[in-house]
Structure formats: C-alpha cells, structure tokens
Amino acid sequence: MLTIPYHFSIISAMKLSTKGRYAVRAMLTLALNQKGNPLSLREISRREGISEKYLEQIFLRLKRAGLIRTVRGANGGYLLGRKPREISLTEILEGVEGSLAPVFCLEGECERATYCVTRGCWERLFKIMRGFLSSRTLFDLCQLSNLNYSCHKDTKTQSVDKIGIKTKG
Numbered sequence: 001m002l003t004i005p006y007h008f009s010i011i012s013a014m015k016l017s018t019k020g021r022y023a024v025r026a027m028l029t030l031a032l033n034q035k036g037n038p039l040s041l042r043e044i045s046r047r048e049g050i051s052e053k054y055l056e057q058i059f060l061r062l063k064r065a066g067l068i069r070t071v072r073g074a075n076g077g078y079l080l081g082r083k084p085r086e087i088s089l090t091e092i093l094e095g096v097e098g099s100l101a102p103v104f105c106l107e108g109e110c111e112r113a114t115y116c117v118t119r120g121c122w123e124r125l126f127k128i129m130r131g132f133l134s135s136r137t138l139f140d141l142c143q144l145s146n147l148n149y150s151c152h153k154d155t156k157t158q159s160v161d162k163i164g165i166k167t168k169g
Contacts (some may be wrong), residue, residue: 006167012135016093018099019057021044022050022054022057022058023058023061023092024089024092024093025048026044026050026062026130027068027080028057028138028141028142029044029047029048030044030078030080031087031142032142033137038070038071038076038077039079040076040077041055041059041077042057043077044078052060053098060091064095066082067081067091083137083139084141085137085138086137088135089136090133092138093133100126100133102122102126102129103122105119105122
C-alpha cells in the first residue's frame, strides 16, 4: 500500500486551518469596532469564543504582517493597521498561514514541473482561489454582517449580496 505523507495530501493542503479562520473572524471584529477605541485581546476572545492564548499567537503574525497595530496603556488593545476596504482576505490568510498554494510544488522549484500533467490544474485552482480571496475585503464582510457599525459609513453605490457578489445599490 502506498502512503502519501501528510504534507503532500491535497485535501489537507486545501483546507483552511483554524488559525486562518480565527484570524479572519478576529479581524472582522476589529473592523466592526472601528470607532477609534482599541479592543483588548480578552474582549475579542470573549466576543468570538476563541482562546485568548491562541489569539495571542494569531495576533503576533497579524502584527508582523502589518494588518493590526497595538495601543498601549490602560485603555489599550488592538486596532486595524489600515481601513477595512484596504485589507483583503488573502492578506489575512497569508499573514497567518503563509502560502495558500493548494500543493507544495507551486511554492518553489519542482523537479516534475516540465512534464507534470496535473500542475496546470493546481496552478489554475490557485489562481482562482487567490483571485476570489483577493477580491474580498474586511469591508465586504462588514456589509455582509448587517450590523450598523462604522465600516458601513464608507458605503457608496455598491452593496454585497449574501454570496459576496457586488451589485449596484
């Protein structure tokens, strides 16, 4: 029986980790709270039901990626590093996950690249997946949330339907 090492499994490579999903949720919490007041890790943890210790690890990566900033002091906490419409889901996910390539051979040199029949499929999948995630921002998620927070004030003539397609409003 042929066994494939875990790190080469297509299925495991195409699933987002908990770290990636939690990072998007935490960033959305910050985006929905953009009234100028920082949110503590404890508050984000409480709102999202995510372990504070796990959020610390995620926020270290998000900070390194320049997606969040910290405010020190008694009323300190975290704020977005940029406006919600300037932060794509790709940036968040790559900030905590690294490459989103569905197979490892797309991340660097591949000895089979010149004759691999399946490589083109994986490249196309990656391009579509990355294109979709790059076209969605925290602002889009704010609109989908149906909550009346400050990121809604930036709405002009576009709205986003339930599946994330922009329509004229």
